[in-house]
Amino acid sequence: MSSERLAELAGVNAAKVRKDLSYLGSYGTRGVGYDVGYLLHEISRELGLTHDWPVAIVGVGNLGQALANYRGFGARGFRIVALFDADPRKVGRKVGEHAIQALEDLPEVARRGRVAIGIIATPAPAAQEVADRLVDAGVTSILNFAPTVVSVPSGVSLRKVDLAIELQILSFYQRRRDGGAARDGVALDGAKSDGPRRDGRAASARAR
Amino acid sequence: MSSERLAELAGVNAAKVRKDLSYLGSYGTRGVGYDVGYLLHEISRELGLTHDWPVAIVGVGNLGQALANYRGFGARGFRIVALFDADPRKVGRKVGEHAIQALEDLPEVARRGRVAIGIIATPAPAAQEVADRLVDAGVTSILNFAPTVVSVPSGVSLRKVDLAIELQILSFYQRRRDGGAARDGVALDGAKSDGPRRDGRAASARAR
DNA sequence: CTCTGTGAAATTTTTCACAGCG
DNA sequence: CGCTGTGAAAAATTTCACAGAG
Numbered sequence: 001m002s003s004e005r006l007a008e009l010a011g012v013n014a015a016k017v018r019k020d021l022s023y024l025g026s027y028g029t030r031g032v033g034y035d036v037g038y039l040l041h042e043i044s045r046e047l048g049l050t051h052d053w054p055v056a057i058v059g060v061g062n063l064g065q066a067l068a069n070y071r072g073f074g075a076r077g078f079r080i081v082a083l084f085d086a087d088p089r090k091v092g093r094k095v096g097e098h099a100i101q102a103l104e105d106l107p108e109v110a111r112r113g114r115v116a117i118g119i120i121a122t123p124a125p126a127a128q129e130v131a132d133r134l135v136d137a138g139v140t141s142i143l144n145f146a147p148t149v150v151s152v153p154s155g156v157s158l159r160k161v162d163l164a165i166e167l168q169i170l171s172f173y174q175r176r177r178d179g180g181a182a183r184d185g186v187a188l189d190g191a192k193s194d195g196p197r198r199d200g201r202a203a204s205a206r207a208r
Numbered sequence: 209m210s211s212e213r214l215a216e217l218a219g220v221n222a223a224k225v226r227k228d229l230s231y232l233g234s235y236g237t238r239g240v241g242y243d244v245g246y247l248l249h250e251i252s253r254e255l256g257l258t259h260d261w262p263v264a265i266v267g268v269g270n271l272g273q274a275l276a277n278y279r280g281f282g283a284r285g286f287r288i289v290a291l292f293d294a295d296p297r298k299v300g301r302k303v304g305e306h307a308i309q310a311l312e313d314l315p316e317v318a319r320r321g322r323v324a325i326g327i328i329a330t331p332a333p334a335a336q337e338v339a340d341r342l343v344d345a346g347v348t349s350i351l352n353f354a355p356t357v358v359s360v361p362s363g364v365s366l367r368k369v370d371l372a373i374e375l376q377i378l379s380f381y382q383r384r385r386d387g388g389a390a391r392d393g394v395a396l397d398g399a400k401s402d403g404p405r406r407d408g409r410a411a412s413a414r415a416r
Numbered sequence: 417c418t419c420t421g422t423g424a425a426a427t428t429t430t431t432c433a434c435a436g437c438g
Numbered sequence: 439c440g441c442t443g444t445g446a447a448a449a450a451t452t453t454c455a456c457a458g459a460g
Contacts, residue, residue, distance in 0.1 A: 002441065015431050015444095022443055030437045030442045047376060048383045055375065062274035069270060070371055071332075072355040078375050117378055124279075140385070141378040147280040157381050159374050163278055166367050167263065167286050168255060170325055170349040173365050175256045177348070210419065223422095223453050230421055238420045238459040 002033040054081040056115045056139070058130045059122030060090055060100050063145055067121060068095050081113045086126065103133065110137035117141045124148035131158070210241040262289040264323045264347070266338045267330030268298055268308050271353055275329060276303050289321045294334065311341065318345035325349045332356035339366070 003021075007014040021027060021034070024046055028034045044050055055073070057064050060083050067073075068080055083100045085091060091102045101109060109115070118134040120127050120142065127146035134142055135156055144150050144160045152158045211229070215222040229235060229242070232254055236242045252258055263286050265272050275281075276288055291308045293299060299310045309317060317323070326342040328335050328350065335354035342350055343364055352358050352368045360366045 004441085013431065014441095015433090016429090018442060019430080019444075026443070028442050031440045032438075033441065048379055049376070051379065051383065053375070053379050062270050062277060066270035066274050067371065070355075073372055073375065076372050076376060077379070078372065116382060117375060119375075141382045143374050143378060147278075157378055157385075159378055161371075161374055163275065163369075164281055164284050164286065166351050166369055167261070167281065167325060167327075168257070168284060170351060170365055170367055171256055171259065171261050171285070174261075174324060174349045175259060177365075212419085221453065222419095223455090224451090226420060227422075227452080234421070236420050239418045240460075241419065 001036050003028070006034065049076050051077050053078050053116045054113050055079060055117045055119060056082040056084065056106070056110060056113070056134075057119045057121055058084045058103070058106070058134070059120060059126070059146075060085045060095060061121065061123075064119075064121035065095055067119060067145075068098065078117070081115060082109050084109075086122070103130075106133055107137040110134070110139055115139055117143065120144045120146050120150070122146055209244050211236070214242065257284050259285050261286050261324045262321050263287060263325045263327060264290040264292065264314070264318060264321070264342075265327045265329055266292045266311070266314070266342070267328060267334070267354075268293045268303060269329065269331075272327075272329035273303055275327060275353075276306065286325070289323060290317050292317075294330075311338075314341055315345040318342070318347055323347055325351065328352045328354050328358070330354055 003014045003017040007017045010017065018028070021039070024042055027039055027042055055078050057067055057080060060068070064083065064085075068083060073080065080096075080098065083095055083098045084103050084106055085100050086103050088102070090100050093100050110118075115137070116139070118130075118137075118139040118141070120130050120134075122130055124146045125148075127144060127148050127150050131142055131144070131150045131152055135152055140155065141157045142150075142152060142159070144158060145163070147162065147164075150158065150160070211222045211225040215225045218225065226236070229247070232250055235247055235250055263281070265275055265288060268276070268291050272291065272293075276291060281288065288304075288306065291303055291306050292311050292314055293308050294311050296310070298308050301308050318326075323345070324347070326338075326345075326347040326349070328338050328342075330338055332354045333356075335352060335356050335358050339350055339352070339358045339360055343360055348363065349365045350358075350360060350367070352366060353371070355370065355372075358366060358368070
């Protein structure tokens with residue numbers, strides 16, 4: 001497949017595809033294009049997707065369950081190994097193939113299962129406490145879904161997922177489209193349409 | 209509050225804070241800093257968070273329910289107005305204050321409720337079909353949580369949330385920290401730690 | 417004096433454009 | 439030939455550094 005086609009499918013410039021891929025090595029064939037299977041393999045290897053990453057989820061509400069059942073973690077090397085909840089009534093209940101455990105067991109389980117990544121899926125007020133416990137248990141990568149700012153010591157990676165931000169981005173562009181309150185001086189960057197477009201036209205990557 | 213302090217809290221450079229805020233207008237006071245309340249107000253206005261955005265969720269599995277119950281949409285103007293599911297057994301069941309409706313009712317409900325944003329929270333195989341129905345119903349902003357590529361006609365904004373990508377980013381940096389397979393020529397950018405750090409040190413925004 | 421707002425410089429990212437490989 | 443790989447140019451973003459407002 002040519003860089004041109006890959007670019008079209010990804011909604012970016014062909015030169016960018018070639019430039020980016022060139023950082024991984026010379027995996028294309030001049031005059032022909034790229035072998036997609038081989039490319040996938042090399043990219044997976046570079047990103048570490050061949051690695052096995054034990055993941056623990058803390059907070060088994062709707063979101064925690066959704067994450068626990070999410071197909072597609074497995075394909076990328078993420079393996080849910082434990083679920084924790086502070087609610088004693090939930091402890092022992094099974095979600096998928098895992099029984100929910102008490103937060104007190106976190107240190108023991110995290111160490112024994114070599115948990116590399118902790119996911120916080122609790123209500124906001126519990127998030128900092130849970131983060132502290134994860135850090136104490138030796139977890140050095142944390143993904144926070146709770147709608148609150150959490151702090152961790154240096155040496156620990158923390159990322160936050162804000163489920164409302166994508167909606168904000170969509171609404172920002174919708175308001176522009178509708179001429180809701182157009183005004184100058186604001187940087188623009190199109191709401192992207194990922195993947196090939198049904199109508200064959202490239203996603204307009206920039207407004208204006 | 210000074211740009212310096214805001215920058216520290218956000219984990220960025222103070223000049224960037226000032227430069228960015230300057231695009232909104234001159235809301236700071238020289239020698240003093242910014243009035244946080246006023247700043248929040250102006251930013252909200254600029255981002256359109258004062259606007260009301262009716263949202264419909266299609267697919268009421270764990271993720272759909274999690275989204276339906278997510279606190280914090282409301283604060284930013286997103287109002288869940290309808291839930292849809294293709295499973296007849298779910299239709300009529302209540303989730304929060306909304307009864308689940310049949311997919312067939314989407315066009316009617318979307319138009320009557322002036323749905324601005326549709327959220328796809330279905331399994332992957334149903335996503336494209338749902339996207340088509342949303343588009344047909346006049347929805348021009350779509351957020352796709354299904355782990356599959358969906359295409360829409362131009363004129364419709366589509367964004368995709370991939371719950372595994374954040375884990376990938378965390379694991380990428382963890383492998384680097386552990387010296388898993390360091391290699392040169394790969395662009396670096398630190399896994400960010402958002403918010404103030406417990407230990408007072410700034411999040412290392414870049415590796416190397 | 418302190419801290420903003422902002423030109424200018426530095427850096428990074430993206431795109432162009434083309435030599436040359438298969 | 440067609441398409442990659444990549445220097446070089448262009449564009450965008452980030453940072454510096456400082457005049458000047460409060």
